[in-house]
Amino acid sequence: MKPTNIQDPEYFHKVVDCQYACPAHTPVPEYIRLIAAERYTEAYMVNWESNVFPGILGRTCDRPCEPACRRGRIEEEPVAICRLKRVAADNKEEVRHLMPSVPEKKNGKKIALIGGGPASLTVARDLAPLGYEIHLFDEWNKGGGMMRTQIPAFRLPESVLDEEVDYILDMGIHTHFNTYVESMKEVLEKDYDAIFVGTGAPKGRDLNLPGREAADANIHIGIEWLASVAFGHTTKIGKKVIILGGGNTAMDCCRTSRRLGGDDVKVIVRSPFKDMKASPWEIEDAQREDIPILNNMPPKEFVVENGKLKGIVFGKVAAIYDENGKRSLIPTGEPDVFIEADDVIIAIGQDNAFPWIERDLGIKFGKWDLPVVDKTTFQSTLDRVFFGGDAAFGPENVITAVAHGHQAAISVDLFCRGESVYNRPAPYTNLVSQKMGIHEWSYDSPVVVDKRYLVPHAEKQVALADRKVEVELGFDQPTGFKEAQRCLNCDVQTVFNTSRCIECDACMDICPTSCITFTANGEEGDLRTRLLAPANNTEQDLYVSENLPTGRVMVKDEDVCLHCGLCAERCPTAAWDMQKYLYQVTKATPIWNISEQSTI
């Protein structure tokens, strides 16, 4: 293999598994260390800079970082990254003065943001400090998009949402609430220099089975129903409720039903339990609220008596997988099952819908009626129109919408300044030694063996009595500290200097997880078979040195390195050093420079 090019900003970035997996590349270990140091405000700002909604995401994030977390490859469970984020948000002090100020004098450019969800709000935050005049349109009476209309208050208190939405709206954003934009053509005719579409995927799928129309009064579309609950229009539901669907929306619908009078609430999915799309923790939370999940039961018919819904007839299937792993659901031949219901909520997915965008404006649409959008620049086929969030490529989650927003803001800014939108800024990186003295590093290098801490919950009876009572209570500070100590500091990199190595094997001998091998070089596939310990995880790189005096090379498998620093500790010539790598996605405007303000 060629010697690893550690100058490539992506090499060490990839070693920080959580940050790499985070769509917005939040510097996770950095803020976790700040939490351990009780520097909650700075921990919050590190988050706010990259993910804009730390308090919201600390409660609701889809957590792509957690399955990626190195800790999960070393013991059973990853660091509770998401809940730690909430610790920062819950314990911070005043932060407004740390946020960038917005110039009185504007730069003369005017931007329209359609939709008030996280994608648009991110664009607004990144552009407002540059002096753009920003107009935000949303059909509802407040900002937040689906974070407000969909995510139930028992998962996300309104006060937390308001606070973080307001940090942005208070940056002098011109809001046009209660305004559904009917025509893109009209928007284009106004004097906006650029338009960002962040309208989400607002259409809930329906299920057209016999009886659907006759029972309409008691059949609800999941996302419409949740929005109606969020705005207080719907306050009740029948005692017996069936939720059709197995995603996160279904979980929110069933749990909300439990709070609005449903005491026999069931989730029924057509396929096997293990194929459910909902996050494991959301399924757990639903089950904890006495909601059974029945699987392998496709609905066949809504049964209506005297014009009123009585229940649903379900078939019974089994999942069969062919040799390619493709699933088919085969009827088992068992008799159909009738299950009673007063109300049914259909939560089987969402679609994009752009009825308000005329198709002759030069904005091309492709598959599934999604706009044609550049994956890097978020530009549509009409140069001053940009898309992001669920509107761009279909429904995802808040953090993805934020990541899109950052990139779209860069594009809008480049476009307005007449530069090429492909002129993307490089990430900010910084690599600094953490050595403080003999046996002393500036980070807590010992690796604790603590198992993942559980988060306390509100008492079930109290929680079910009021849909606004938050269920998860978050870690207290001492638990937050202990959980933070589980983080392996993957951003503190093992940096190898070939010219200093005397090949004494000290690092290889001490490494607890047998990451380091000195051996003859070879192709990657061959090298992986010749290392001290199995190197079967090809997703993780091998760090290869230049040739050493004996003709061998140092090969380090990054897979299960604990970042414990013992290799550097034992190295007599400091050929190894532990250096903290900071990687920050460059924003349209500097928001908070971690290395200057909060380094730990």
Place this chain on the structure above:
Amino acid sequence: MTYIKPKFRHPELPKNKIGYAKADYEGAISTLCGGCGHDSISGAIVQACYELSIEPHKLAKLSGIGCSSKTPTYFLSNSHGFNAVHGRMPSIATGANMANRNLIYLGVSGDGDSASIGMGQFVHAIRRNVNMVYIVMNNGCYGLTKGQNSATADIGSLSKGGSENRYPAIDLIGMALELGATFVGRSFSGDKTQLVPLIKAAMSHPGFALLDVVSPCVTFNNKPESTKSYDYVRAHLEATATIDFVPEKEEITVDYPEGRSAHVELHDGSVIHLSKLAPNWNPTDRYSAVNRLLESKMKGEVLTGLLYIDPNSQEMHELENTVSQPLNTLREKELCPGSKALETINASFR
């Protein structure tokens, strides 16, 4: 502060035949200087014991005094251990072995511990062919007492302070050959590919197996002009052969390169395979080994590898014709068989 070895190990570490992972052969975290050759030798011992599937409780590690003699703390935590006074490990090993022949004895010593204060003990253990592995971690100095030249320091070798050693070196290998040692090898701490099979072979040898392992003291004796430094040893390394140890009943799967090669079969059926043999050298011929050693010395080479093995070695218990049962398990019944037995014995002398 990091001086704590994390508890986590590689989750996919393989297990050996008896179900142990390499980690099960580790010891406490080393307190030697980072880069000390002794740590690498400890690593090689761990590797060898793991590969040989040794049951940790069937091994006893013994040592004297010195940085080298501290190392048994850093490997095989689950084995027996005895830390003797300076230079007295061979006697302890002899006594322990006499009492319980069922353990594997691994002696660890230094050049000071063996070639100076413990010389009298060392030679007699060889002479008696005590069934043990005797590793000298040879750094040419007294590491623990801050680097004074030891008796194995070569004449002309420079110490850390720059002073030249005026006395000729004692070559433990040459001496052992002279004394009739039945297994003699030399290696280098920085060459695990050679050291691990040598340790495995030594452990399988019935009798005294001496391994003189050059092991640089990074702190006090690692100037390039020191003949025990990493740079010097690497530049002057010469091997008798490439060694491979194939345990009993294991198939030979390696393709040995063309050239002179030899197999030495051990009593337990395991095989030492040697390839790329040095000219005029036969591993089972003491005379050729002595010659080869002298030749290398004249040329200024550091000769490593297996130098001599006596496949017909008779260890102390065989020479003493002791019972096969460990002496420490003999009880009154066996030791005092009664007057009838005594009469029979007496009758045999009449």
